[in-house]
Amino acid sequence: MPDVLDATPYDALLLLSFGGPEGPDEVVPFLENVTRGRGIPTERLKEVGQHYFLFGGVSPINDQNRALLDVLRKDFAEHGLDLPIYWGNRNWAPYLTDTLRELVADGRRRILVLATSAYASYSGCRQYREDLADSLAALEAEGLPLPKIDKLRHYFNHEGFLEPMTEGVLRSLADLPEDVRDGAHIAFSTHSIPTASADTSGPVEDHGDGGAYVAQHLDVARQIAEAVRDRTGVEHPWQLVYQSRSGAPHIPWLEPDICDHLEERHEAGVPAVVVAPIGFVSDHMEVLYDLDTEAKAKAEELGLPMRRSATVGADPRFAAAVRDLVLERAAVERGQEVTPCALGALGASHNLCPVGCCPARAPRPAAAGADSPYA
Structure with a gap:
């Protein structure tokens, strides 16, 4: 990566995660969000939610994302990367659509997305892209300007x-x-x-x-x-x-x-x-x-x-990897030649999800891919 840390053309990074309840009263509503459209009765959701109740109805994921946000912001600041970082969830507050409204209100128009899922799959990639498309559709219906959104590549082998x-x-x-x-x-x-x-x-x-x-x-x-x-x-x-x-x-x-x-x-x-x-x-x-x-x-x-053994969590080396991925993608968007960090046998993943990649169970629009309705 170059000595001058240039994230152009991007003006924001969005940490996009799954979300989780932060109290007993939030468990069933959270699970209703996760299972929306599947017709699962409330009593069944209460049974499914028992493992949350064992921990006081609190999922640790939101606090872990707050810790990751802190270490990312610290890393960016220490290395002179001037890129604000926002946070939105698919299934609980802070909701993705609300965060995109905030981004637009702040004048952000070119957004990179870091999903808290490192691998290719429908639930780990395309479903996030579908939720991005749903949120963009909501903003469009409200008459708000739509930002252009790209998603960072899979980072499993970084x-x-x-x-x-x-x-x-x-x-x-x-x-x-x-x-x-x-x-x-x-x-x-x-x-x-x-x-x-x-x-x-x-x-x-x-x-x-x-x-x-x-x-x-x-x-x-x-x-x-x-x-x-x-x-x-x-x-x-x-x-x-x-x-x-x-x-x-x-x-x-x-x-x-x-x-x-x-x-x-x-x-x-x-x-x-x-x-x-x-x-x-x-x-x-x-x-x-x-x-x-x-x-x-x-x-x-x-x-x-x-x-x-421990997961990566808010390890500073992971924050450095995110910085590297941001700079790599920005350089690609500017037309520069880069050598991506990708260890192992598989090489670097694609920057743009192609048509037919991790297909949906039923056809739904998905942003940040070759088949995105939002160019």
Whole structure:
């Protein structure tokens, strides 16, 4: 990147996240937002929300996004990158549409979006783009000027995303009892999605068995496992596993489930497991409940030593990676030649989602892509 940190043509960065409740009274309304259009009765949502109630009805995701905003703003300021950062959520306050209204009122007309999802999939990319299109449509209906919005590329293989997770695995291994440490298995965990959605993730040329979603996670897991081997001298067996499945039981989802995997590893005589949640940017509810509560309880039931490594969260190296991605995309938009940071076998992801990339379950407009109705 050049010495002069120039974000032109962009005049704002938008942190776009999922959102979460911040009190017991917000749990069901939040879940109604998440499941809108699916006809799920309130009583069922109360059952689904029990894991939120275990934590006082508060999801940690909003506080984690506040911490990320702080470290991003600090990094930008320290490096002379003059780019204001805003925050909007898909499913809870601060809502995306309200944040876009604020951006427009502040005179922002060219916006870059950082989504808190590092990989290609419908729910991790295109659905964010669909919500952006919905919000732009709302602004258009109100007669407001529409900003041009671009989305940062997938950052799963950026050094600033990989290195903090690698160190997290190393710390977790070091925390295991010495007599089981070298034999520990690494379970790289991510959100399960329907296999049909996985198979069509990424550009059309990447579609197939698991699509880009599985390929990208495998690439990250392989790089972390190799880095751990290089730094410890120990080759730890590893596997990509899944968590947080939801939906109808007759629909196939990616497997194995983390708890089933722990049982299988225990039966195979593995002495310990490190669970590395590589599919998640921060320690939000699905990490706290599905791993720190359910998976931990399963490991204790089995008598299997388990440690859960940290997500990237607000690590300064991740903030530096975001800065790098912003400058990279800005340079591309200005017509300059850049060498993107992309480790591993897959190379840098596309800057513009092509037609057919992570297709929707039902056709809906999506912004920040080749098929966007908002050029």
